[in-house]
Every structure is written in structure tokens, then in C-alpha cells.
Amino acid sequence: MNKFLWVIVGILLFSSANVFADPGVLSALTVTTNSGGEKEYSVTLQVLAFMTALSFLPAMLVLLTSFTRIVIVMSILRQAMGLAQTPSNQVINGIALFLTFFIMSPVFNKINDVALQPYLHEKITMQQAFKIGQEPLRKFMLAQTRVKDLETFLEIADVQVDSVTDVPMRVLIPSFVTSELKTAFQIGFMIFIPFLIIDLVVASILMAMGMMMLSPMIISLPFKLMLFVLVDGWNLIMGSLANSFGM
Numbered sequence: 001m002n003k004f005l006w007v008i009v010g011i012l013l014f015s016s017a018n019v020f021a022d023p024g025v026l027s028a029l030t031v032t033t034n035s036g037g038e039k040e041y042s043v044t045l046q047v048l049a050f051m052t053a054l055s056f057l058p059a060m061l062v063l064l065t066s067f068t069r070i071v072i073v074m075s076i077l078r079q080a081m082g083l084a085q086t087p088s089n090q091v092i093n094g095i096a097l098f099l100t101f102f103i104m105s106p107v108f109n110k111i112n113d114v115a116l117q118p119y120l121h122e123k124i125t126m127q128q129a130f131k132i133g134q135e136p137l138r139k140f141m142l143a144q145t146r147v148k149d150l151e152t153f154l155e156i157a158d159v160q161v162d163s164v165t166d167v168p169m170r171v172l173i174p175s176f177v178t179s180e181l182k183t184a185f186q187i188g189f190m191i192f193i194p195f196l197i198i199d200l201v202v203a204s205i206l207m208a209m210g211m212m213m214l215s216p217m218i219i220s221l222p223f224k225l226m227l228f229v230l231v232d233g234w235n236l237i238m239g240s241l242a243n244s245f246g247m
Contacts, residue, residue, distance in 0.1 A: 061100070064137060065100050066100050066103045066104060066180075068177060069244070070100060072185070072188065074095065076185075077237065078092070080224075082199075082217050082220070095238075104140070107136045107137060111133045115132045134169065138165075142165075144176060144179060146175075146182070147164075150164065150167060150172070153175045153178075157170065198227065199216060199224075201220075
């Protein structure tokens with residue numbers, strides 16, 4: 001068995017050596033410098049970089065968009081209503097994903113117009129597209145980020161900037177996420193209050209009636225569901241979340 005494995009490894013190494021020894025393969029993996037001093041990567045390297053970036057897409061969706069605030073508020077709402085698994089995590093993530101697309105659509109359209117389409121039509125290089133495409137996203141993130149959070153991470157990173165627009169992305173991203181967490185918890189606190197009042201009222205009534213062995217959560221759950229339905233809670237939550245981003 002060990003001999004068989006060594007034979008397989010030898011074949012793979014030999015095949016790899018032959019592939020990289022082919023001049024055609026090496027010519028596809030090139031980096032050239034144009035007259036302006038900028039580096040241009042071959043199409044193969046660009047495709048490789050794009051495929052690598054796709055693996056970071058979930059992290060980018062969470063850290064660079066409105067997804068974080070929405071999914072946290074939805075989770076707090078479920079906890080406030082006393083529902084353990086309803087709606088399920090898949091439903092919450094799906095709602096948060098669609099709301100994120102609606103909220104971020106102006107930013108995505110701007111990136112497509114100023115960066116992606118010119119790059120696909122070979123009007124700008126990949127580096128230029130990456131730099132230009134950052135600006136709409138930076139503008140959105142800066143609008144949602146607190147100055148205090150920016151100052152904290154600028155101090156941690158030991159970075160000095162002349163204006164807010166000069167903040168590097170490695171500082172802006174954690175500052176934006178921190179601000180989103182704080183905003184999400186503030187919204188969640190406001191959502192929690194009416195449901196907490198119902199729990200207190202039901203618990204007080206049960207205590208006055210001497211029903212101490214009966215869980216107040218069982219009695220208050222239908223009242224909380226009724227309240228949420230009567231005020232059209234889902235529509236109210238969705239609209240409030242979208243408006244919290246200035247839509």
C-alpha cells in the first residue's frame with residue numbers, strides 16, 4: 001500500500017513538473033509593467049485572483065454591508081418574542097440577505113457603473129477598477145460609522161490621517177462593524193421593551209392569582225404574537241431597518 005501511494009505521488013509530481021515546464025503555461029502567468037509604471041497582470045492571474053476573492057465573499061457580505069445590523073436585530077426580535085427557533089436561522093439569514101441587496105443596491109450599481117463595466121470593456125486596469133470601486137463602498141461605510149469608533153481603531157493601528165476620507169480600509173472596516181453592532185443593539189433594546197412589559201404584566205397577574213407553578217412565558221407568548229401581528233410588526237421592522245440606513 002505504501003509503495004502504491006509513493007507511485008501516485010511520483011506521477012503527480014512528474015505531471016506538475018511537465019506542466020510548469022511548458023513555456024505556454026509560464027507565459028500565461030506573467031506580470032508586466034506598462035509605460036505609466038503600473039503593473040498589468042495576465043488574464044490567468046486575474047481569473048485566479050477573482051476566484052480567490054470569491055472565497056472571501058461571505059466575510060465581505062457580513063463586514064462591508066448592512067447584513068450585520070439586520071441579522072442581529074432579527075435575532076434579538078426572535079429572542080424578545082420568546083420563540084427559540086421560529087423563524088429559523090435560514091429564514092432570518094434569507095430575509096437579511098434580501099434586505100441587504102435592497103439597501104446596498106445603489107452602492108452596487110455605482111460600483112458596476114464606475115469600476116466593473118469599464119474594466120470589462122478594458123478601459124481601465126484591474127488595479128484602477130479596484131481603487132475606483134472602493135469609493136462608493138467607503139462612502140456608505142463612513143456614513144454609518146461613528147467618529148469615536150474611527151478614532152479608537154486609528155489609535156490601535158497607530159495611523160495618522162488628515163481627514164476622514166483618508167482613513168484606510170483596514171481601519172474603516174472594523175470601525176464600521178463596531179458601529180453596526182452598537183446600532184443593532186440599540187434597535188434591539190427598543191424592540192425588546194414592549195415584549196418585556198407584557199412578560200412583567202403576565203407574571204404579576206399570575207403571581208396575584210397564586211399560579212406560581214405556571215410559567216409566565218407560556219401565557220405571555222400568544223399575547224406577544226397578537227401584539228406583533230396587530231401592529232403589522234414585520235412590515236414595521238423591515239421599514240425601520242431600511243430607513244435606519246437613510247433609504
